[in-house]
């Protein structure tokens with residue numbers, strides 16, 4: 486049974502998954518290395534016991550601190566093959582708005598201070614599925630495009646999914662909705678439906694919020 490602990494750094498979450506081994510999903514952002522050291526110490530965790538860093542997608546707020554985390558943990562970095570060139574160049578992956586909420590969101594964050602992304606070479610580059618059991622976590626990553634063309638989700642045998650930004654609470658009314666940033670709306674809906682096809686999944690974590698119930702998520706993908 487995996488234990489899931491989302492930890493806030495800046496505007497997004499690093500999600501710690503503890504099973505017989507330990508991995509993290511995404512890096513959070515806007516935080517210095519010391520903040521990570523403190524957060525792990527508070528949880529009684531030795532960063533060197535973290536065996537893998539999964540990047541759900543290459544938007545800056547999910548991966549900008551990957552260099553710091555890799556240094557701290559010594560863990561390999563895993564991402565989708567479409568995220569790899571972005572990370573290697575330290576580029577910004579564009580936020581493509583979907584609908585009115587997306588446009589208003591882009592305006593809302595226009596003046597926010599974003600992190601500079603330092604280039605990094607990912608160690609493990611995945612395409613479709615990737616088994617996480619060699620890292621001590623019963624589960625896998627699956628490709629879930631739509632929010633970006635490099636989005637992956639972590640699906641655990643114990644019934645939880647950590648899915649980056651496929652779903653996100655609206656900053657305007659707080660309600661959970663399909664990603665209002667999306668490169669492909671059709672693929673986005675398909676990705677959520679594909680996750681829901683996994684009957685064992687009961688709990689869903691976003692990159693900024695959650696947990697959300699299966700019932701709430703199901704309503705968005707009708």
Ligand SMILES: [Zn+2]
Pocket residue numbers: 542544547632650666
């Ligand atoms: Zn994103």
